[in-house]
Amino acid sequence: MALPFDQRAALVLHTFGGCTHAETGRILGISESAAKVRVHRARHALVEQLQEWR
Template identity: 50%
Template sequence: MERRSHPTPEMVLSGREDAARLSRAIELLEEAYRAPFLLKHVEGMSYGQISEVLGIEEGAARVRVHRARHALVAPLREV
């Protein structure tokens, strides 16, 4: 059987659909959770950096990122 080195059109479409669902789910997060989540997972900031940027305690940054992740699970499981 031949192994493909390039994604199939179906794989590309599925990936785009997944990305769109993730984007919509992130948009629905409350700002208090969306900003820390994006700073952590898009900008690659540490919790310490997030706390400085947002003016919150480092522990609060950790909690908000955790809650954002938790809030994203249900919408992303829906197919």
């Protein structure tokens, strides 16, 4: 199952793009705290999906 676009965008910008949470939020037009939440939820969702493969 794919990540929702908002979570995927935040994760890619922060983790692979090297943006800070503040930069990620600014790019996506959301607050820094919302960016943190989206990155956290995306990571959690990926862990859940990977555990299903075991």
